[in-house]
Amino acid sequence: MDEDLQDSEVLKIFHREKSYEEMKHRIETATELGQISEEIRRKHKGFHEWDSVSSRHDHQTILQILIDGKDCEAVDIEGQPLPTLVYLAREKRPQFHHNFKAGAMNALIRVSSRISNGKIILNVDCDMYSNNSDAVRDALCFFMDEEQSHNVAYVQYPQSFCNPTKNDIYSNNLSVLQEVELAGLDSNGGPFSIGTGCFHRRDTLCGKKYSQECNKPDWKCCANDTKIEESREVLEDTCKILASCTYEENTLWGKEMGLMYGCLVEDIITGYRIQCRGWRSTHFNTERKAFVGLAPTTLLQSLVQHKRWSEGHLQIFLSEYCPYLYGRKKIPLKLQLGYSLYSFWTVNCFATLYYISVPSLCLLRGIALFPKISSIWIVPFAYAFFANRAYSLGEFLWVGGTIKGWWHDQRMWVFKRTTRTTSYLFGFTDNILRLLGFSKSAFVITAKVAEEDVSQRFEQEVMEFGVSSPMFTVLATLALLNLFSFIGGLKRVVLDMQNEVLDLFAAQIILCGLVVLINLPVYQGLFFRKDLGKMPSSVTYRSIVFALLACTIAAY
Numbered sequence: 001m002d003e004d005l006q007d008s009e010v011l012k013i014f015h016r017e018k019s020y021e022e023m024k025h026r027i028e029t030a031t032e033l034g035q036i037s038e039e040i041r042r043k044h045k046g047f048h049e050w051d052s053v054s055s056r057h058d059h060q061t062i063l064q065i066l067i068d069g070k071d072c073e074a075v076d077i078e079g080q081p082l083p084t085l086v087y088l089a090r091e092k093r094p095q096f097h098h099n100f101k102a103g104a105m106n107a108l109i110r111v112s113s114r115i116s117n118g119k120i121i122l123n124v125d126c127d128m129y130s131n132n133s134d135a136v137r138d139a140l141c142f143f144m145d146e147e148q149s150h151n152v153a154y155v156q157y158p159q160s161f162c163n164p165t166k167n168d169i170y171s172n173n174l175s176v177l178q179e180v181e182l183a184g185l186d187s188n189g190g191p192f193s194i195g196t197g198c199f200h201r202r203d204t205l206c207g208k209k210y211s212q213e214c215n216k217p218d219w220k221c222c223a224n225d226t227k228i229e230e231s232r233e234v235l236e237d238t239c240k241i242l243a244s245c246t247y248e249e250n251t252l253w254g255k256e257m258g259l260m261y262g263c264l265v266e267d268i269i270t271g272y273r274i275q276c277r278g279w280r281s282t283h284f285n286t287e288r289k290a291f292v293g294l295a296p297t298t299l300l301q302s303l304v305q306h307k308r309w310s311e312g313h314l315q316i317f318l319s320e321y322c323p324y325l326y327g328r329k330k331i332p333l334k335l336q337l338g339y340s341l342y343s344f345w346t347v348n349c350f351a352t353l354y355y356i357s358v359p360s361l362c363l364l365r366g367i368a369l370f371p372k373i374s375s376i377w378i379v380p381f382a383y384a385f386f387a388n389r390a391y392s393l394g395e396f397l398w399v400g401g402t403i404k405g406w407w408h409d410q411r412m413w414v415f416k417r418t419t420r421t422t423s424y425l426f427g428f429t430d431n432i433l434r435l436l437g438f439s440k441s442a443f444v445i446t447a448k449v450a451e452e453d454v455s456q457r458f459e460q461e462v463m464e465f466g467v468s469s470p471m472f473t474v475l476a477t478l479a480l481l482n483l484f485s486f487i488g489g490l491k492r493v494v495l496d497m498q499n500e501v502l503d504l505f506a507a508q509i510i511l512c513g514l515v516v517l518i519n520l521p522v523y524q525g526l527f528f529r530k531d532l533g534k535m536p537s538s539v540t541y542r543s544i545v546f547a548l549l550a551c552t553i554a555a556y
Helices: 002-033 038-043 045-052 100-115 134-144 175-186 232-242 266-276 299-317 333-343 348-365 378-398 403-418 423-435 452-459 470-495 500-518 520-528 537-555
Strands: 062-067 085-089 120-123 152-156 198-201 280-283 291-293
Touching: 062 232, 085 100, 100 120, 100 232, 100 266, 120 134, 134 152, 134 198, 152 266, 175 280, 175 333, 175 378, 266 280, 266 299, 299 333, 299 403, 299 470, 348 403, 348 470, 348 500, 348 537, 378 403, 403 470, 403 500, 470 500, 470 520, 470 537, 500 520, 520 537
Parallel strands: 152 280
Antiparallel strands: 062 085, 120 198, 152 198
């Protein structure tokens, strides 16, 4: 009997995998051809409407209820009823701003309120999938706990990825942030909403403030029980209005209701405002990751993603929603400090730029910035450096990382700050220009689909450059500047017969040497690699000229 059950389970798993692969193939085929197959068109009338659409950015609302949860014939292979499934493409017109992800989420919130009106909403990015079927049950436990659930607005799972390499070359996992910092915020008012893997209470997304009346929600009462029964056709026509471009005009949607508009990190500011209305959030990390997605596979993708995040966080801090102003007496001070930590990601680039460039330039000029290596005053500098790195290494290993992964994390820490000297400096500049009215916020989507050769280099943990970018120019220029300064410093030591130079400049030489070690992949991309992922020649020539020019000015 046990063997029969085992065989039955194997067959079910095989059937599910086969069904998934078939669905994946249909989606990929439709994407490549730019059209839906006739078989699917005949089965689902909603797809027929795409025939009359002029473009993806100019079309009417397309909506169809594919599976009605009340349909007794809609069952899975085990005979269990299937949930309601709705296909929706909200209306888009060139003359109306569609507000990116926030606009899509708000349209979905309105349409779902009419069709199912479920009290809990799960937000998952399109490139993520469920990896743990117990995640739904676990999240509901937080919402339905009789003693502590009354003020829980959302339950946030960590963002996890299925494609990072063993040593996470681009530090995509953000292990310390996901495993340590979010958990730390959990005890200080709750973590922020990261935009995916998050279970929301519908009422809080719709602008409801926390009050004592929220203490005992009646989860057994379903809103659909009291709704007037409508035919599928009438319901579809009604819901199309809710997803139209003009529905939000002169309403509170995007301001007090739904996800907020006008911010590059709309999920962060939405969760923050929910907390300011008296609600708290919960962080939950399971041994088996709840939701898994795709991480960027090139350096530029990762830097662009961090540019958007940094710019968005700074945008919040410089707006009326500054944690110390808008959040005063609404959220705990410790939570205000937690939000501020990420708000200053952008400004942090200036200090990093100083440590990456000024000591090396001063070394060329012969200006000592640190105490002599023989002086007792070098001890505080040495202690601060080694204690900080040792703590960082211990923290990284504690969350399951490797030593090589920690080294990649340190490299990306510098890259994201020297190119946060570009990515974050660009983010800082964009914010200043936006505040002065010279530019508008632009939501840049992180591309996560890679060519086969790019994927192969990613799996081999070979850093991907490949394209010309101002970020790479700055990155390469600073790398070469430190290399030239390091060679110049060693030359001074070799020519010095009394070892005074070594005593005076040892700290700066060591600092330049560490920067050179961190930038080894950059030097490989500039001079030694022959594959398509190497640094473009235009970047190489520009960076050499800029670095030599800086060295010449510093030396003479």
